[in-house]
Amino acid sequence: MSAGPALAILCGGGALTLEAARQAKANGREVFLVGLVGSASPEIEAFDHIWVKIGELARFTGALRQRGVEEVAMLGAVTRPEFADVRPDWGAVKHIGEIARLFRSGDDGLLRGVARILEREGLRIVGVGDFAPQLVAPVGRIAGGAPDDDARADIAFGAALLGALSPYDVGQGAVVARKRVLAVEAAEGTDAMLARVAELRASRRLRFKGRAGVFIKAAKRGQDLRLDLPAIGVATLEAAARAELKGVAVAAGQTLIANRAAFAAAAQAAGLFVVGFAPSTSET
Amino acid sequence: MSAGPALAILCGGGALTLEAARQAKANGREVFLVGLVGSASPEIEAFDHIWVKIGELARFTGALRQRGVEEVAMLGAVTRPEFADVRPDWGAVKHIGEIARLFRSGDDGLLRGVARILEREGLRIVGVGDFAPQLVAPVGRIAGGAPDDDARADIAFGAALLGALSPYDVGQGAVVARKRVLAVEAAEGTDAMLARVAELRASRRLRFKGRAGVFIKAAKRGQDLRLDLPAIGVATLEAAARAELKGVAVAAGQTLIANRAAFAAAAQAAGLFVVGFAPSTSET
Numbered sequence: 371m372s373a374g375p376a377l378a379i380l381c382g383g384g385a386l387t388l389e390a391a392r393q394a395k396a397n398g399r400e401v402f403l404v405g406l407v408g409s410a411s412p413e414i415e416a417f418d419h420i421w422v423k424i425g426e427l428a429r430f431t432g433a434l435r436q437r438g439v440e441e442v443a444m445l446g447a448v449t450r451p452e453f454a455d456v457r458p459d460w461g462a463v464k465h466i467g468e469i470a471r472l473f474r475s476g477d478d479g480l481l482r483g484v485a486r487i488l489e490r491e492g493l494r495i496v497g498v499g500d501f502a503p504q505l506v507a508p509v510g511r512i513a514g515g516a517p518d519d520d521a522r523a524d525i526a527f528g529a530a531l532l533g534a535l536s537p538y539d540v541g542q543g544a545v546v547a548r549k550r551v552l553a554v555e556a557a558e559g560t561d562a563m564l565a566r567v568a569e570l571r572a573s574r575r576l577r578f579k580g581r582a583g584v585f586i587k588a589a590k591r592g593q594d595l596r597l598d599l600p601a602i603g604v605a606t607l608e609a610a611a612r613a614e615l616k617g618v619a620v621a622a623g624q625t626l627i628a629n630r631a632a633f634a635a636a637a638q639a640a641g642l643f644v645v646g647f648a649p650s651t652s653e654t
Numbered sequence: 655m656s657a658g659p660a661l662a663i664l665c666g667g668g669a670l671t672l673e674a675a676r677q678a679k680a681n682g683r684e685v686f687l688v689g690l691v692g693s694a695s696p697e698i699e700a701f702d703h704i705w706v707k708i709g710e711l712a713r714f715t716g717a718l719r720q721r722g723v724e725e726v727a728m729l730g731a732v733t734r735p736e737f738a739d740v741r742p743d744w745g746a747v748k749h750i751g752e753i754a755r756l757f758r759s760g761d762d763g764l765l766r767g768v769a770r771i772l773e774r775e776g777l778r779i780v781g782v783g784d785f786a787p788q789l790v791a792p793v794g795r796i797a798g799g800a801p802d803d804d805a806r807a808d809i810a811f812g813a814a815l816l817g818a819l820s821p822y823d824v825g826q827g828a829v830v831a832r833k834r835v836l837a838v839e840a841a842e843g844t845d846a847m848l849a850r851v852a853e854l855r856a857s858r859r860l861r862f863k864g865r866a867g868v869f870i871k872a873a874k875r876g877q878d879l880r881l882d883l884p885a886i887g888v889a890t891l892e893a894a895a896r897a898e899l900k901g902v903a904v905a906a907g908q909t910l911i912a913n914r915a916a917f918a919a920a921a922q923a924a925g926l927f928v929v930g931f932a933p934s935t936s937e938t
Binding site: 449450451452454474475477527530531534535537538539540544545548549550551552553554555556557558562566567570575576577578579 | 733734735736738758759761811814815818819821822823824828829832833834835836837838839840841842846850851854859860861862863
């Protein structure tokens, strides 16, 4: 029944985590979901699962060992606790110095550090592309029409901007219109950034006639593509339409797209193009 | 009565424009204010002044010629119209090709282009540092206490981040806490960016115990320092306090500080440090 070794998914929030689990199953993998308390959806309980808190490393590795699972994917958004609130179990205690250091680094460093600790525990970290490639954005047209010249110039400009931001563990998203940077995404997340552009336009503080600009999204350069990739979905498209953008451009191979059929229909309905661009450099 | 040639100030919005005019007068300059309709404060009418709309170049240069004014400063925030809404007078018509091009560039390019056109009309562009140096941030402590080690590291990180953003005509401000980039400023402006950080903290989406992070502000690298410099004032400090930051760091020589006495008192009251850092590179 299984076309590969059993797979554990360490689940943060978001529907994509569940979709990846379903897709992995459809691709013949046996899946075991580990929900992070406070982040993962209760829907993980439809699968073989346990719940863990951050710091419960022995509980996590023990459950995997019991099931003979050696491959782990990490997916979904995690609400980052303060280090002082973490209660390490005996499995985590031996890594506590490193965990404390990780808590002082960016999200990227934190994820990489967790992956390193899991690998030291004998686990293999895999990415969505490895077990559910259907969810990863390809190069070229993904949904809607083709970008016009202005939009293509904005995509190139925005992709370069995100590249420049990469070393600072920030900048998975930006909105560019006619080579003006309208917004850069940091801790607020994509939806809040797009809502901000929508407000600036509605209040006429940003004045463009009709549709203008592109939302550009990429993984950070040098990011470990097995780890949590940026994702877009129908909500992203709705937010982009409210911001009166022409379309969305995502880094191919580095962006996850949830629920592709509904996504394509929503792009069409919203009059948005969605394209995948080839990231100019890959230093992974 | 005058300690220098008469000076025209092309006025956008903001109290600093008026303070610069008062300071120039106190420094012995005769001043003539040119208010941009829709942007400048009615308070400019306390000075010798006229009002102009964007595109009324002949009206502007004519009024200066009449008064024998050859030096112009450009100050304050301007609401950027759509090019199609600009009504060029006969003075602007001969530059219309360039003006159209400028409207497709970033704010920086637009300002530089306007300066270039005014210079071609025989005017000399000057900066605030030239006629009111009291308003420009110095290196070192400006108000409040001294930054701690964490804050100093965040200042260095944030200054480097803003440097990387410079080529994209964006990024005069960012909030960094323990080397995490919490927010990057683009079209929304400083106040909205700081309000966003305050909301993220209040909603516990960003969890730090107590004061954390620094607001870092700089001019864009390569920016013409005679043109509109970033400015901070009491409102900035109030916003930084609501965001529970430790302090504010501004690029020395590149940032204007309105109303210094009230500013220092407000920093003290809010428990915020304010320091000027020496920009690492100057390619001006």
